[in-house]
Amino acid sequence: MNPILKIEHVSKTYTGHKALDDVSLEIPQGSIYGLLGPNGAGKTTLIRVVNRITIPDSGRVVFDGRDISIDDIFHIGYMPEERGLYKKMRVGDQAMFFARLKGLDWLEAEKRLHQWFDRLEISDWWNKKIDDLSKGMAQKIQFICTVVHEPKLLIFDEPFSGFDPINADLLKREILRLRDNGATVIFSTHNMESVEEICDDITLINKSRNILSGSVDEIRRKAGGNTFQILFDNMERPIADILEGKAECIGESEGIIGGYTQQKIHISSDEDIHHVIAALNDNCRLRSFQEIIPGMNDIFIRAVNGTL
Amino acid sequence: MGNKIGIIISREVRERVRKKSFIITTLLMPVLMIGLSAAPALMMMHNTSDVKHIVVVDDTEGQFVGRGLTSDSNVEFQILENMDRKDAVAAFSDENKAYGILWIGHDIMEQHDQVQLISNSSSSMSVEEDISRQLSDILRTAKLRSYEIENLEQIISESDIHISLNTMKNNGSGEEGDMQQTSTVASMLLSMLLGMLLYMFILLYGQQVLSTVIEEKQSRVLDVMVTSCSPFDLMMGKILGIACVAAIQIVIWAVLVGTASQLLVPLIPMEAVQDAGSEFAVVTSTFGNLSFILTIFLWLLLYIVGGFLLYAALYAAAGSSVDSTQDAQQFNSIILVPIIIGLIVMMSVYNDPSSKLAFWCSMIPFTSPIVMMARIPFDVPLWQIVTSLVVLYASFVLLTWIAAKIYRIGIFMHGGKPTWRELGRWLRMK
Numbered sequence: 147m148n149p150i151l152k153i154e155h156v157s158k159t160y161t162g163h164k165a166l167d168d169v170s171l172e173i174p175q176g177s178i179y180g181l182l183g184p185n186g187a188g189k190t191t192l193i194r195v196v197n198r199i200t201i202p203d204s205g206r207v208v209f210d211g212r213d214i215s216i217d218d219i220f221h222i223g224y225m226p227e228e229r230g231l232y233k234k235m236r237v238g239d240q241a242m243f244f245a246r247l248k249g250l251d252w253l254e255a256e257k258r259l260h261q262w263f264d265r266l267e268i269s270d271w272w273n274k275k276i277d278d279l280s281k282g283m284a285q286k287i288q289f290i291c292t293v294v295h296e297p298k299l300l301i302f303d304e305p306f307s308g309f310d311p312i313n314a315d316l317l318k319r320e321i322l323r324l325r326d327n328g329a330t331v332i333f334s335t336h337n338m339e340s341v342e343e344i345c346d347d348i349t350l351i352n353k354s355r356n357i358l359s360g361s362v363d364e365i366r367r368k369a370g371g372n373t374f375q376i377l378f379d380n381m382e383r384p385i386a387d388i389l390e391g392k393a394e395c396i397g398e399s400e401g402i403i404g405g406y407t408q409q410k411i412h413i414s415s416d417e418d419i420h421h422v423i424a425a426l427n428d429n430c431r432l433r434s435f436q437e438i439i440p441g442m443n444d445i446f447i448r449a450v451n452g453t454l
Numbered sequence: 455m456g457n458k459i460g461i462i463i464s465r466e467v468r469e470r471v472r473k474k475s476f477i478i479t480t481l482l483m484p485v486l487m488i489g490l491s492a493a494p495a496l497m498m499m500h501n502t503s504d505v506k507h508i509v510v511v512d513d514t515e516g517q518f519v520g521r522g523l524t525s526d527s528n529v530e531f532q533i534l535e536n537m538d539r540k541d542a543v544a545a546f547s548d549e550n551k552a553y554g555i556l557w558i559g560h561d562i563m564e565q566h567d568q569v570q571l572i573s574n575s576s577s578s579m580s581v582e583e584d585i586s587r588q589l590s591d592i593l594r595t596a597k598l599r600s601y602e603i604e605n606l607e608q609i610i611s612e613s614d615i616h617i618s619l620n621t622m623k624n625n626g627s628g629e630e631g632d633m634q635q636t637s638t639v640a641s642m643l644l645s646m647l648l649g650m651l652l653y654m655f656i657l658l659y660g661q662q663v664l665s666t667v668i669e670e671k672q673s674r675v676l677d678v679m680v681t682s683c684s685p686f687d688l689m690m691g692k693i694l695g696i697a698c699v700a701a702i703q704i705v706i707w708a709v710l711v712g713t714a715s716q717l718l719v720p721l722i723p724m725e726a727v728q729d730a731g732s733e734f735a736v737v738t739s740t741f742g743n744l745s746f747i748l749t750i751f752l753w754l755l756l757y758i759v760g761g762f763l764l765y766a767a768l769y770a771a772a773g774s775s776v777d778s779t780q781d782a783q784q785f786n787s788i789i790l791v792p793i794i795i796g797l798i799v800m801m802s803v804y805n806d807p808s809s810k811l812a813f814w815c816s817m818i819p820f821t822s823p824i825v826m827m828a829r830i831p832f833d834v835p836l837w838q839i840v841t842s843l844v845v846l847y848a849s850f851v852l853l854t855w856i857a858a859k860i861y862r863i864g865i866f867m868h869g870g871k872p873t874w875r876e877l878g879r880w881l882r883m884k
Contacts, residue, residue, distance in 0.1 A: 230675035247682040
């Protein structure tokens with residue numbers, strides 16, 4: 147499938163500070179794409195480049211097969227990290243204003259907004275002022291304002307910050323639903339749990355550079371490095387001898403759970419796992435054999451520290 | 455894109471009109487205006503201060519000056535016989551006995567400073583004026599009499615001539631009826647009034663344009679706005695929005711003042727109404743025919759709107775280049791300089807409406823609204839009016855475009871100063 151958005155060798159320097167350094171990535175159509183990275187890594191700058199709020203010093207941004215132009219911006223829904231709503235304005239007026247700016251006519255805007263307000267269970271906020279809402283409440287409004295015109299590409303900068311777990315869950319469900327309806331979603335986040343749950347692909351930016359890109363499953367599997375956890379008893383020989391030439395133990399045999407011994411092993415990538423399992427089976431009672439797939443949190447820390 | 459401007463205008467108008475401050479100023483301003491205009495009349499009516507009792511020591515022969523003084527509802531004169539100034543001052547040193555002692559020297563006909571009012575309490579301007587006026591009249595009459603010329607007073611009053619010059623526009627027909635009557639005084643008054651009005655509007659609403667342009671920057675709505683509409687739409691929407699708010703406010707004021715003055719007229723003493731009425735009659739009669747006024751008024755309206763929009767765009771440009779309202783304050787006085795120059799030139803226009811200075815200042819958009827308004831009553835060629843209007847409105851659009859560019863560049867700059875190369879790229883960008 148053609149990527150909806152291609153970023154090619156984009157660099158951006160602010161006075162004395164390189165915010166983006168030759169960053170390239172491709173965002174597949176219909177995916178949920180996570181933009182990860184420590185604070186100040188350049189995620190927001192990248193998002194601002196895509197939105198044409200700022201322009202890069204070099205590099206291209208290709209949207210839907212063409213160089214991105216100002217008209218494309220209106221096909222993008224953007225929710226900035228620093229939420230931008232008119233504080234003194236009523237919620238309903240505000241939502242109507244943004245919906246109509248994005249090209250919906252009055253009736254259509256009103257219809258869709260009421261649907262969204264009902265779905266997020268905030269219909270009774272219509273006449274309140276933004277000033278009177280909590281941060282999380284205002285964020286729901288901002289979310290609706292971002293998605294109401296059903297753009298092809300949605301960009302959320304830190305969408306889950308400020309949400310309680312229940313509302314964060316609600317938001318995740320809505321993001322998945324938008325993806326299922328055909329939208330492509332990019333979001334930046336520190337929340338690795340949400341990345342595992344909903345992202346199809348990610349890019350990890352550190353110190354202005356793209357240091358890791360790919361599908362979440364692949365990245366996790368790769369980061370696991372063919373490490374397995376085994377549980378056994380009645381071992382006839384030392385495990386290191388049994389695995390000789392096929393796999394190596396990582397650390398000592400650990401704690402005994404219900405009489406079982408636990409051991410982490412690394413199987414080299416050219417070795418057939420079946421041979422390892424067969425060898426173990428011949429010499430002990432194997433109770434469990436499980437691949438260790440590291441969490442995104444772990445991968446994030448290791449990638450940023452350069453130990454992945 | 456035009457639709458987006460409309461959406462921004464309607465937001466601007468709705469939000470502003472709903473504000474408490476708008477409602478308060480809209481309701482309070484007419485009260486203030488009516489209060490200010492009616493106050494003198496009402497004060498006159500309700501002026502119930504006590505009659506001021508003044509004793510007069512007149513040293514002139516036969517006390518003819520003192521006897522000429524007439525008492526009225528405010529001041530009462532009492533002439534003291536056989537008492538000199540010193541005794542009178544001693545005898546009437548109490549405020550309850552007399553408001554003051556008026557001493558008139560015997561040589562007052564020759565030495566006009568031979569008169570004193572020795573007051574027991576704080577002096578009153580109106581009493582002093584009243585006494586001075588009466589004394590001058592008495593002495594003037596006495597002086598005229600001393601020439602012993604028959605009917606001299608009548609001669610003098612008859613030779614006091616006021617000419618009322620009717621200026622006609624020569625249309626070559628020679629028929630008086632066909633010629634259009636122009637009136638310099640009335641037109642001058644009208645254009646001066648509108649010039650001042652324009653200045654006032656700009657003062658009142660310019661600040662609002664400044665703050666509304668800064669609004670998004672302060673609340674970070676900016677990022678959402680620049681990804682939703684072009685900066686030009688945003689600027690144009692905001693400027694026109696404020697203009698609509700101004701128009702709404704002015705219409706409400708006009709209606710309120712109109713109805714209120716209808717209700718208040720009966721409360722104002724008849725004399726005051728008659729005075730004002732006769733002055734008004736003079737002004738309206740000199741206007742000449744109604745269609746002339748209407749044509750002028752239509753042109754003036756175009757200028758007042760154009761001038762307002764142009765200056766609003768200037769304020770928008772100023773607002774675009776700063777991040778906070780405090781930073782914007784410094785622009786306030788600078789922006790007003792050209793319009794003040796316009797007001798100064800306007801005064802000279804009345805002496806010579808077709809001078810070079812008047813011509814050029816009525817073409818330059820920053821002064822043209824005011825200067826051309828002053829020239830129009832003096833029959834300016836149509837091409838000049840049309841040219842200057844086109845220049846004015848085109849400048850407004852151009853300035854708005856520049857304001858939008860400045861706004862956009864300000865956003866790009868977020869995080870650092872731009873290089874010249876970058877500035878060039880941004881300017882070329884759509």
